Amino acid sequence: MKRRQFLQAVMATAAVSLVPSLPLGAAPGRETFSEGSKALKAGRWAMVIDTRKMNDPRLQKKVIEACHSRHNVPDIEGPQEIKWIWTDSYDHTFPEQLNNYPAQTLTDRRFLLLCNHCENPPCVRVCPTQATFKRDDGIVVMDYHRCIGCRFCMAGCPYGARSFNFSDPQEYVKTPNPKFPMRMRGVVEKCTFCSEQLAKGELPYCVQASEGGILFGDLNDPASDVRKALLSAISIRRKPSLGTQPGVYYIL
Amino acid sequence: MIDKLLKGAPRFYAWLGLLAFIIMIGAGAYLYQLLCGLSVTGLSRNVSWGMYIAQFTYLVGVAASAVMLVLPTYFHGFKPFRKMLILGEFMAIAAVIMCMLFITVDLGQPQRVLNVILHPTPHSVMFWDMLVLSGYLLLNLLVGWVGLECEQQGVEPPKWIKKLVYLSVIWAFSIHTVTAFLYAGIPGRHYWLTAIMAARFLASAFCSGPAILLLLALLLKRLTRFDPGKEAIRVLSIIIAYAMAINIFFYLLEVFTAFYSQIPGHMHPLAFLFSGHDGHGNWINGWMWLAAFLGLFSLVLLVTPSLRNNEKILPYALVMLVIATWIDKGLALLYAGFNPTMFDTYTNYVPSLTELAISLGVYAVGALIVSCLWKIALDVKKEAGTF
Numbered sequence: 001m002k003r004r005q006f007l008q009a010v011m012a013t014a015a016v017s018l019v020p021s022l023p024l025g026a027a028p029g030r031e032t033f034s035e036g037s038k039a040l041k042a043g044r045w046a047m048v049i050d051t052r053k054m055n056d057p058r059l060q061k062k063v064i065e066a067c068h069s070r071h072n073v074p075d076i077e078g079p080q081e082i083k084w085i086w087t088d089s090y091d092h093t094f095p096e097q098l099n100n101y102p103a104q105t106l107t108d109r110r111f112l113l114l115c116n117h118c119e120n121p122p123c124v125r126v127c128p129t130q131a132t133f134k135r136d137d138g139i140v141v142m143d144y145h146r147c148i149g150c151r152f153c154m155a156g157c158p159y160g161a162r163s164f165n166f167s168d169p170q171e172y173v174k175t176p177n178p179k180f181p182m183r184m185r186g187v188v189e190k191c192t193f194c195s196e197q198l199a200k201g202e203l204p205y206c207v208q209a210s211e212g213g214i215l216f217g218d219l220n221d222p223a224s225d226v227r228k229a230l231l232s233a234i235s236i237r238r239k240p241s242l243g244t245q246p247g248v249y250y251i252l
Numbered sequence: 253m254i255d256k257l258l259k260g261a262p263r264f265y266a267w268l269g270l271l272a273f274i275i276m277i278g279a280g281a282y283l284y285q286l287l288c289g290l291s292v293t294g295l296s297r298n299v300s301w302g303m304y305i306a307q308f309t310y311l312v313g314v315a316a317s318a319v320m321l322v323l324p325t326y327f328h329g330f331k332p333f334r335k336m337l338i339l340g341e342f343m344a345i346a347a348v349i350m351c352m353l354f355i356t357v358d359l360g361q362p363q364r365v366l367n368v369i370l371h372p373t374p375h376s377v378m379f380w381d382m383l384v385l386s387g388y389l390l391l392n393l394l395v396g397w398v399g400l401e402c403e404q405q406g407v408e409p410p411k412w413i414k415k416l417v418y419l420s421v422i423w424a425f426s427i428h429t430v431t432a433f434l435y436a437g438i439p440g441r442h443y444w445l446t447a448i449m450a451a452r453f454l455a456s457a458f459c460s461g462p463a464i465l466l467l468l469a470l471l472l473k474r475l476t477r478f479d480p481g482k483e484a485i486r487v488l489s490i491i492i493a494y495a496m497a498i499n500i501f502f503y504l505l506e507v508f509t510a511f512y513s514q515i516p517g518h519m520h521p522l523a524f525l526f527s528g529h530d531g532h533g534n535w536i537n538g539w540m541w542l543a544a545f546l547g548l549f550s551l552v553l554l555v556t557p558s559l560r561n562n563e564k565i566l567p568y569a570l571v572m573l574v575i576a577t578w579i580d581k582g583l584a585l586l587y588a589g590f591n592p593t594m595f596d597t598y599t600n601y602v603p604s605l606t607e608l609a610i611s612l613g614v615y616a617v618g619a620l621i622v623s624c625l626w627k628i629a630l631d632v633k634k635e636a637g638t639f
Contacts, residue, residue: 151360
C-alpha cells in the first residue's frame with residue numbers, strides 16, 4: 001500500500017467512524033430553537049421601577065427573594081457575595097447625581113439594583129468568547145457553559161451588576177429550584193430579565209412579586225405600560241452619561 | 253543547542269533546583285486554588301482582578317522591552333547591542349510565557365481557555381491580546397533561536413529572519429498598546445479611562461524592562477564574566493533614563509488633569525492610592541509614597557551622567573526604578589481601577605497567601621526559562637568566540 005493510499009484509508013475510516021457517533025442535534029443551529037406560542041415578545045424589553053412604591057423593605061425583600069430563590073442564587077456572606085437584584089442607597093445607586101442637599105424622600109429611600117440590560121452593553125463588547133451576548137429583544141444574557149471566568153465583563157460593567165462564583169454555589173443554595181440550572185464554580189452570572197419566564201409567556205419574578213411597583217414592557221411600543229409610565233412621571237437612569245443606554249428606569 | 257543544558261556547574265543545577273522547589277510550592281498552591289475556586293484569593297465582587305492580572309500587565313511590558321535593544325541595532329545600525337540582543341529576546345520569551353500563565357491562573361474555568369480561539373471575538377480586546385501575545389512569543393522564539401544557531405555555525409542569519417526582526421519591533425509596540433486597551437476602553441473606571449494609558453504603558457515598559465535586563469546582565473558579568481560591553485551598558489542606561497523621565501512625566505500629566513480639573517471621578521482613584529479615603533488610610537498608601545520616592549530618586553541618579561556611568565551606583569538606581577514601576581503597574585493600576593467601586597464606595601483588597609505563592613511560582617517558571625535559555629546562549633557564544 002502506498003503512503004497516499006494508506007492515508008486515504010485512514011481518513012475514510014476515521015470519517016465513517018466519527019459521523020454516526022455525533023449525537024443528532026448536538027450542536028443545534030439557529031433554526032432548531034423555537035419559542036412557545038405563548039412567549040412574550042418585544043422589540044426592546046425594559047423595566048420601570050417606581051421607587052415611591054418600591055421603597056417598602058418588606059416588598060423589596062419579597063422581590064429579591066422571588067428572584068434569588070427561583071434562580072438558585074447562592075446566599076454567600078461577605079465581599080464574594082452573589083446577587084442578581086439588591087438594594088442600595090441613593091448615593092450609591094446614582095453616584096453621578098451629586099447634590100449636597102437632596103430631598104429627604106430620596107436619601108431615605110432604598111433603590112433596587114439589577115442588570116440594566118444596556119442597549120450598548122460594555123460587558124458584551126469586552127467578553128472574549130461571546131459567553132455574554134445581547135438578544136434581539138435587548139436582553140443581555142449569558143452562556144454559563146462558555147464563560148471562561150476571565151471576569152473582563154465585571155471590570156467592564158459600570159453598574160456592578162455582575163457576580164462571580166468564587167466557590168461552588170451548590171453549598172450555598174438551601175432549597176434548589178430544579179427547574180432552573182445551577183451555575184458552577186468559576187463563571188460569572190447576573191440577572192437575565194427572566195428570559196425563561198418570558199419564553200413561557202410570563203412576566204419576570206420580580207415584576208410579579210412587586211405588587212405593581214415594577215413595570216415591564218416593550219420600550220418600542222408607545223402604548224406599553226413602561227412607555228406610559230415614563231411619560232407621566234420623572235424618571236432617571238443610572239450613569240446615563242456613559243452611553244450604555246440602560247434599560248432600567250427609576251421613577252422618583 | 254539544548255545539549256548545553258546538560259553540562260553545567262553544580263551551582264547552576266542548585267539554582268535550577270531552588271527554582272523547581274519554588275515552582276512546586278506554586279503548583280501546590282494552584283492545585284489548592286483549582287480545588288477550592290478563586291475563593292482562596294483576596295479578590296471580591298468589587299475588586300474582581302488583582303495580583304495575577306497586575307503581574308500579567310507588568311510582564312507584558314517586560315516582554316516588550318527587548319525592542320529597546322533590537323530597534324537601535326536594526327533600525328539604526330547600532331552595533332554594541334548585538335552581543336546582548338539574544339538575552340533580550342530570550343527574556344521576552346520567558347516574560348510572555350509568564351503572562352500566559354498569569355492569565356491562566358486567573359481564570360475561573362481554565363480548561364475552557366480555548367473558547368477564546370473557538371469563538372473568536374474581534375470586538376473583545378482580550379481576543380486581540382491573545383493574538384498579539386502568542387504572535388510575539390513565536391517571533392521571539394524564531395528570531396532568538398535561529399539567530400543563535402547561526403551564531404553557532406558562524407554564518408550570517410538568513411534574510412527572512414531580518415524581516416521577522418523588523419516585524420517584531422512593531423509587534424512589541426502592539427503587545428503593550430493592546431494590553432493598555434484592555435483598560436483604557438472601559439467606561440466608568442476613571443483611573444483606566446485615559447487616552448494616555450497606552451503611552452504610559454510603553455514608557456514604563458521601556459524603562460523597567462531594560463532595567464531588569466541590564467541588572468541581570470550585570471549579574472551575569474559577575475557570575476560568568478560575560479561582558480555586555482561598556483558601550484552597551486552606557487547607551488542602555490541612557491535609554492532607561494529617557495524612558496523613566498517620560499514615564500514620570502506621563503504620570504504627572506494624569507495628576508494634573510485630575511487635580512486641576514477637580515472632577516471628583518478623576519481625583520478619587522489617585523487620592524485613594526496616596527491617602528486612602530474618607531480619613532481611612534489604606535495599605536497601598538505607603539507603597540505609593542515609596543514608589544514616588546524611589547522613582548524620582550532613581551531618575552535623579554540616572555539623568556546625572558557621572559552617577560549613571562558609575563557601575564557601583566547604577567545597579568541601585570535600576571533596582572529602585574524596577575521597584576517603583578512595579579508598584580505603579582503591578583499593584584496600584586488594578587487596585588485604583590476598582591476603587592472607588594461602581595457604587596462610589598471602597599473595597600479593600602489584599603492578595604492572599606495562595607495568590608502570592610502562585611505568583612511566586614509563576615515568576616520562578618520565568619526565572620527557570622531565562623536561566624536555561626541564557627545558559628544555552630552563553631555556552632554557544634563561548635564556543636563561537638562571541639562571548
